[in-house]
Amino acid sequence: MSRIHVTATVNGDPVEFLADPRETLLDALRNHLDLTGTKEGCGTGDCGACSVTVDGTLVCSCLMLAAEANGKRVETIEGMARDGLHPLQRKFIEHAALQCGFCTPGILVAAKALLERNPDPSETEIRYWLAGNLCRCTGYDKIIRAVQDAAAEMRQDHRGAA
Amino acid sequence: MHNFDFAKPSTIADAAKALAAEGAQALSGGQTLIPTMKQRLAAPAVLVSLTGIREMQGVCLGEGGLHVGAATPHAVVAREARAHYPALADLAGGIGDPSVRSRGTIGGSIANNDPAACYPAAVLASGATVVTDRRRIAADDYFQGLFTTALEAGEIVTTVIFPIPQKAAYVKFNQPASRFALTGVFVAKFASGVRVAVTGAGNDGVFRWAEAERALSADFSASALSGLSVDPAGMMSDLHGSAAYRANLVKVLTGRAVTAAG
Numbered sequence: 001m002s003r004i005h006v007t008a009t010v011n012g013d014p015v016e017f018l019a020d021p022r023e024t025l026l027d028a029l030r031n032h033l034d035l036t037g038t039k040e041g042c043g044t045g046d047c048g049a050c051s052v053t054v055d056g057t058l059v060c061s062c063l064m065l066a067a068e069a070n071g072k073r074v075e076t077i078e079g080m081a082r083d084g085l086h087p088l089q090r091k092f093i094e095h096a097a098l099q100c101g102f103c104t105p106g107i108l109v110a111a112k113a114l115l116e117r118n119p120d121p122s123e124t125e126i127r128y129w130l131a132g133n134l135c136r137c138t139g140y141d142k143i144i145r146a147v148q149d150a151a152a153e154m155r156q157d158h159r160g161a162a
Numbered sequence: 163m164h165n166f167d168f169a170k171p172s173t174i175a176d177a178a179k180a181l182a183a184e185g186a187q188a189l190s191g192g193q194t195l196i197p198t199m200k201q202r203l204a205a206p207a208v209l210v211s212l213t214g215i216r217e218m219q220g221v222c223l224g225e226g227g228l229h230v231g232a233a234t235p236h237a238v239v240a241r242e243a244r245a246h247y248p249a250l251a252d253l254a255g256g257i258g259d260p261s262v263r264s265r266g267t268i269g270g271s272i273a274n275n276d277p278a279a280c281y282p283a284a285v286l287a288s289g290a291t292v293v294t295d296r297r298r299i300a301a302d303d304y305f306q307g308l309f310t311t312a313l314e315a316g317e318i319v320t321t322v323i324f325p326i327p328q329k330a331a332y333v334k335f336n337q338p339a340s341r342f343a344l345t346g347v348f349v350a351k352f353a354s355g356v357r358v359a360v361t362g363a364g365n366d367g368v369f370r371w372a373e374a375e376r377a378l379s380a381d382f383s384a385s386a387l388s389g390l391s392v393d394p395a396g397m398m399s400d401l402h403g404s405a406a407y408r409a410n411l412v413k414v415l416t417g418r419a420v421t422a423a424g
Binding site: 004070113 | 164192237
C-alpha cells in the first residue's frame, strides 16, 4: 500500500507529508503537522468536533482522506487568532459558551464559516448551521448568543472600516 | 480501517479502468463510505476517488432537463439548481448538516441508495435519467430495494438528468439525531401527470405511491388525498417509528408537499 505525497496549504503555510491511504485529514493535521486543536469526537461525522474548512467549505476532517487534501487550502482553529483572538473566540469566553471545551474548536471554525457567508444570521440560521456540531455541556444557548454577539461586533467593525 | 491503495483519476475513462481492479470501490464524498470502512463493514482493496473528475461536477440546463454532475456536492446543487428547479435545491440544502453538504454528492447518495436518503425521492419523483459510463437508466428501473440499484460492478454514475416539473416540493420529517428522513415525500407535477416518491418509509426503499399519483393527477390539492390510506404492511418499523406511524406520515407529508408546491 503505497504512501501518498500530499502538498497543501494549512492556515496559510505550505505543508507536505506522506500520507498512509487510511489516514484522514484529521489524522494528518494532528499526527503529521502537530496541529492538535482539531479534535476527534466520534470519528463518524456526527459530532463536528473535527470541523475544518477546505477551500473555504466546512467539512468533517475525520471523513475526508488526507490524500484528498492534496492541493487544497485548509483552515483550522490554529489559524483563527490573528492579531489577538478572533471576535468569536473572545465572545465565547465572555459568554462562557464552553465548559469542557472539546467541541469548541469545531464550533468556532463552523461559526466562522457561517459569518463569512452570512454576516447577519438569524438565531434559526445559526442553529441550523451548527446542527452538525454537538455540545454536551452548554445546552447551546450561550453558544448561539456568543455567535450573535460576535456577528454584531464584526458588522460594526466592518462598517467602521468601510 | 483495513488498508487499501488510493487512486484519484481525473477522467471518467481512467476511473472506469481503475474500478476494473479486483476489490476496487468508488469513493465520492465519503460521508457514508468512510465511516463504513472505519467500522470495517467495507474493506476495498483499491479506493478510487471520483472527486477529481471535472466532467462529473456542476449543474447546467441541457437536453432533457437539468443535468447534475454525479460528483456535485449537495451544497453546490442547493446553490446552482435554485434558479432552475427550486424543489431540488431545497432538498439538497436540507440534507444532513453543512459538513455533509460540503462533501456528500448526488452520485454517492443514489449509488448507495440508503432507504432513508433524500435524493432517491427526487430522482424517482422527477422521473430522472441516471447516466452512467455505460448506459442511461430510467429512475423507475434504477432503484431496486434497500441499498440495491441497477448498477453493475464498477459502473459509475456520471450525471443525473432531471426533467423539470411545473410544480414540485419535497417535505421530510427529520429523524432529529441523524437528520435522515424518518419519512420524506417528493411530489412533482408534470403536464403528463403527478409523480409521488416516498423515502424513509418503505421496506424496499424509495417507492412511488400510485394511488396518490392518480388522485393528484385528477385534482392537485391536499384534499384529494383524504380518502386514501397507506398499508403499514409495506412500511419499515424501528425504534424511531412504527410501520403504522410511517404509513400515516406518508399521507400527511404528501399533503404538505402538495400544499408547498402550490
